[in-house]
Amino acid sequence: MENALIIGSSGGIGSAMSAALAERGVTVTGLSRSEHGLDVTDEASVASHLGALEGPFDLIFVASGALEINGAEPEKTLRHVTADAMLDQFKLNTIGPSLVLKHSLKHLPRKGRSVFAALSARVGSIGDNRLGGWYSYRTSKAALNQMIHGAAIEIARTHKDTICVALHPGTVATKFTEKYADQHPTVPPDEAAANLLSVINELTVDNSGGFFDWQGKEVPW
Template identity: 75%
Template structure:
């Protein structure tokens, strides 16, 4: 791997992945809202930011996302669901990565191995949902998984060797999860970055369109 683009590079996982790649000698381009004014929910912003870049990139990784937006915590019951909270979750956790994928096509090589990956979450799995709750976040991540799976089909027709996947990073010690860790075991961002890069490095073209956890195991849709 020679060149990587990290979207959301100012966040805990984004920073850690960028640092880990640079330690490997990879040239990393970092984009974020706080550092570059990139708003992934605004297509004009995405088009301008990605349009200013020259590819090809061997890896494009989207690490943006949020559990809580505008003070709306994950719902524990149906009575807590609101239209605005659901729309906000969908905009950031599904529309954002989808717009990045759309405008990343010209930045991926037409031939040879390259990876486009977006951070999803196991709670976005419909088949692995046994606890309920977290309606808006779960729904947004499930929609993202569908976008990645469908986008991978089209990408495979135009970019031979490209791999497009959704990745579950596990529970990571970041500001993103600080209020929700509870008794759940979590790993530092630096360890999560190494785990994710290990999965990315092992991915095969025939696995494009898949949903994988930090160990490389397939997550049910």
């Protein structure tokens, strides 16, 4: 791996991934809202920022996302579901990575191994959902998984060595999760980044379109 693009590079996992890659001698390009003005929910912003880059990139990693947006906490019951909260989740967690994928395809090499990976979440798994609740966040991540799976099929027709996956990082100790970790064991961002890089490095084209956790185990849809 020589060149990597990190979307959401100022966040906990994004910054840790950037640092881990740089330590391994990878040239890292980072984009984020706070540092560069990238708004992944605005296609004009995505097109402008990605259009200004010079690829190709061996790895494009999307770490943007949120669990709580505009003060709307994950719903504990159907009574708490609102159109605005659900739309906000879809904009950031589904539409954002989808627009990045659309506009970054030109930066993936036509030949030679490359990886497009977007952070998803185990709670986005329909098959693994035994608790219910968290409707908007769960649904936005399930929709992201479908986008990744479908895009992998199309991308394989033109980029035969490209791997397109959704990744679950585990519960990482960041501002993103501090209110909701409860009794779940957490790992620091640098450890999560190392785990994810190990998974990414082991992926093959046969894994493209899949959903994997930080241990490399496949997560049910």
